[in-house]
Structure formats: C-alpha cells, structure tokens
Amino acid sequence: MQVIKYVFQPHGDDRGQLVALEEFKDIPFRIKRVYYMYDTGAGVTRGYHAHRSLEQILICIHGSCKIRLDNGREKKVIPLEKPYEGLYVSNAMWREMFDFSPDAVLMVLASELYDERDYIRDYDEFLKYVKANGGDADAEE
Numbered sequence: 001m002q003v004i005k006y007v008f009q010p011h012g013d014d015r016g017q018l019v020a021l022e023e024f025k026d027i028p029f030r031i032k033r034v035y036y037m038y039d040t041g042a043g044v045t046r047g048y049h050a051h052r053s054l055e056q057i058l059i060c061i062h063g064s065c066k067i068r069l070d071n072g073r074e075k076k077v078i079p080l081e082k083p084y085e086g087l088y089v090s091n092a093m094w095r096e097m098f099d100f101s102p103d104a105v106l107m108v109l110a111s112e113l114y115d116e117r118d119y120i121r122d123y124d125e126f127l128k129y130v131k132a133n134g135g136d137a138d139a140e141e
C-alpha cells in the first residue's frame, strides 16, 4: 500500500509559522468541505468506515493522533504529529483514527460535501466493494 504524506511548506519568520493550502496546488482536489475534531476522549477510536468517492487530506494541526489505513489487503498505521503534514486518504480505504493526545485537533480537507450515502460502514461490505471495483483487495504491490 502506498502511503502519501504531504509535507507542506511553512512560511516561518520571527513571528512564528504559517501554512497556506490551495486546492490543486498543495491539495490534489477541489476542497469542498473542511471539518475538524477535537476533545477526543482518551482511548477513543473514530472512523471505522470507508468512502465510495470521497478523497481527503488529514492534518493534525495540534497535538497528535494515529491513522490506521486499510485497503482491504494491507493495513498501515500512520502517526500524525506535525501541523505541516497531511495524510492523503483515497476513496475505497477503510480508516480508523485513534491514540489522540488530549490537545489533538484533527482537521480534514474533503473533496465532496457531506453525504451519508458515500459511507461504507460495514467491513465485509467494504471488502466486497474493493473486490468488485478492482481495488487493492486483489492488487499486487
């Protein structure tokens, strides 16, 4: 499984740091939605779903957390702990977010508006979906 982690360019000076993100330049899709989660309880795992079409970039802009990605064949855990790093999460990718530090703020840039019909929340259905769509469940790498 190929993990794509973007390292954004901070514009630092003696006042501190600033990161700017532009669609199609720093982010590989049109940004239609931004959301973020914070105050995540200790020991909580979120996610447990995949998306049919949605692409996203996850940025832990404060604190740290971990993301488990699963393409139906392989799983990887990616730590997010820098405000200038962004993890690309494609469609047809099961995701779980966990190990949030108490101060973690996980911001997500999304390619589509919120649509519950885009979610696959059942793991067996996800495996069938990647198989039927020629996804990584069968791919060699």
Ligand code: T46
Residues within 6 Å of the ligand: 033, 035, 037, 046, 047, 048, 056, 095, 097, 108, 114
């Ligand atoms: C994803 C991971 C990384 C909305 O009303 N609008 C929104 O745009 C979103 C994202 C959520 N919601 C509502 C739906 C639920 O009642 O907020 C509540 C919590 O959402 P959810 O349980 O889907 O949150 P997570 O953390 O499991 O998943 C979210 C995204 O939904 C998902 O697309 O990839 O973060």
